[in-house]
Amino acid sequence: MNKFIPVNEPLLAGNEKKYLNECIDTGWISSEGPFVKQFEESFAQRVDRKYGVSVANGSAALDIAIAALEIGAGDEVILPTFTIISCAAAVVRAGATPVLVDCDAMTWNMTASQIEAKITPRTKAIMVVHIYGLPVDMNPILKVARKHNIKIIEDAAEMIGQTYYGQPCGSFGDISTFSFYPNKHVTTGEGGMVLTNDSLLAERIQSLRNLCFQAKKRFVHEELGWNYRLSNLQAAIGVAQLERLEENIKKKRWIGEQYNKLLSDIVGLAKSVVATDYADNIYWVYGLILADDVGYDADEAMIRLRELGIGTRPFFWPMHEQPVFKKLGLFEGDVFPVSERIARRGFYIPSGLAINEDQICTVAAAVKKVLGT
Numbered sequence: 001m002n003k004f005i006p007v008n009e010p011l012l013a014g015n016e017k018k019y020l021n022e023c024i025d026t027g028w029i030s031s032e033g034p035f036v037k038q039f040e041e042s043f044a045q046r047v048d049r050k051y052g053v054s055v056a057n058g059s060a061a062l063d064i065a066i067a068a069l070e071i072g073a074g075d076e077v078i079l080p081t082f083t084i085i086s087c088a089a090a091v092v093r094a095g096a097t098p099v100l101v102d103c104d105a106m107t108w109n110m111t112a113s114q115i116e117a118k119i120t121p122r123t124k125a126i127m128v129v130h131i132y133g134l135p136v137d138m139n140p141i142l143k144v145a146r147k148h149n150i151k152i153i154e155d156a157a158e159m160i161g162q163t164y165y166g167q168p169c170g171s172f173g174d175i176s177t178f179s180f181y182p183n184k185h186v187t188t189g190e191g192g193m194v195l196t197n198d199s200l201l202a203e204r205i206q207s208l209r210n211l212c213f214q215a216k217k218r219f220v221h222e223e224l225g226w227n228y229r230l231s232n233l234q235a236a237i238g239v240a241q242l243e244r245l246e247e248n249i250k251k252k253r254w255i256g257e258q259y260n261k262l263l264s265d266i267v268g269l270a271k272s273v274v275a276t277d278y279a280d281n282i283y284w285v286y287g288l289i290l291a292d293d294v295g296y297d298a299d300e301a302m303i304r305l306r307e308l309g310i311g312t313r314p315f316f317w318p319m320h321e322q323p324v325f326k327k328l329g330l331f332e333g334d335v336f337p338v339s340e341r342i343a344r345r346g347f348y349i350p351s352g353l354a355i356n357e358d359q360i361c362t363v364a365a366a367v368k369k370v371l372g373t
């Protein structure tokens with residue numbers, strides 16, 4: 001049998017080691033080191049935003065975004081049910097109320113019409129989350145937000161390097177957030193970033209990340225923050241990663257194209273959409289959805305692929321079906337058929353940046369075998 005092919009393997013093929021050695025040689029390993037500023041500035045520039053504030057991870061970035069916009073008890077935040085727990089957790093921890101919407105069956109992203117139906121006088125923000133490879137259709141959502149004077153938090157963790165009508169994802173929110181977990185297009189091991197164009201918000205974000213220490217009276221606090229700082233070691237890796245972003249994006253799209261070709265004649269499978277009017281898929285992950293007439297679900301398909309040496313990951317489990325939120329009495333009576341279906345019938349196959357052509361062929365052959373064509 002072939003060597004097991006993991007669902008994700010990061011690529012650390014640039015100046016990572018060189019910059020890490022610089023940290024060690026100079027003794028700059030904490031968040032005070034020079035790579036942190038450099039990473040923040042170059043990342044913000046790449047996404048066309050004025051201010052970048054690095055943080056410990058993408059979940060922390062969302063906590064900070066919510067706190068920076070002073071969202072709390074009595075406020076509602078609209079977000080997709082089909083996303084990672086971090087999004088809803090940030091809203092719930094702040095004492096605000098998460099209000100969910102379903103996703104589009106083709107792009108797996110939230111849509112403006114469903115958002116608009118959920119707006120109330122208490123809606124303070126829309127948390128836009130781009131899912132898996134195609135951006136959310138932003139223009140109609142920006143219009144709704146302007147009309148109702150609602151803030152936008154844009155979670156672009158999965159869209160580093162992706163564009164919407166040519167403009168970088170992460171450049172649309174009042175605040176946008178990113179993750180640098182090893183399956184993202186830029187990784188620092190663990191890490192994240194908060195971007196904004198608003199200087200006052202940027203100051204608040206910096207303060208919230210750094211325990212709300214004050215410049216004049218350091219250990220006197222007017223507000224509670226977090227220690228969510230990124231270290232110079234992590235930022236050093238980030239700077240090296242960012243130098244190779246264009247190549248990484250090309251590789252991601254190449255991986256997607258290979259799978260599109262190799263899996264084109266399989267019946268019983270819906271694949272990631274290749275493109276929309278506003279973007280070409282960036283294939284953060286390569287998702288597959290079993291057709292209804294396939295006699296088993298994603299869990300079973302993943303077991304069968306594992307037996308053939310192929311790593312997979314299930315799709316997100318919808319927020320309205322999370323035991324932790326049910327226990328809190330949230331989302332009672334919510335029904336979101338598209339998310340419920342793709343959560344049960346969807347999964348993704350190995351599509352990390354270190355994958356090679358042989359491995360892609362092995363994965364595709366295994367998928368064909370499992371689906372019996």
Ligand SMILES: *Cc1c(COP(=O)(O)O)cnc(C)c1O
Binds near residue numbers: 058087158
């Ligand atoms: C990865 C991810 C996060 C969380 O990032 P971490 O760095 O793992 O905390 C948040 N939102 C989305 C959409 C993600 O894909």
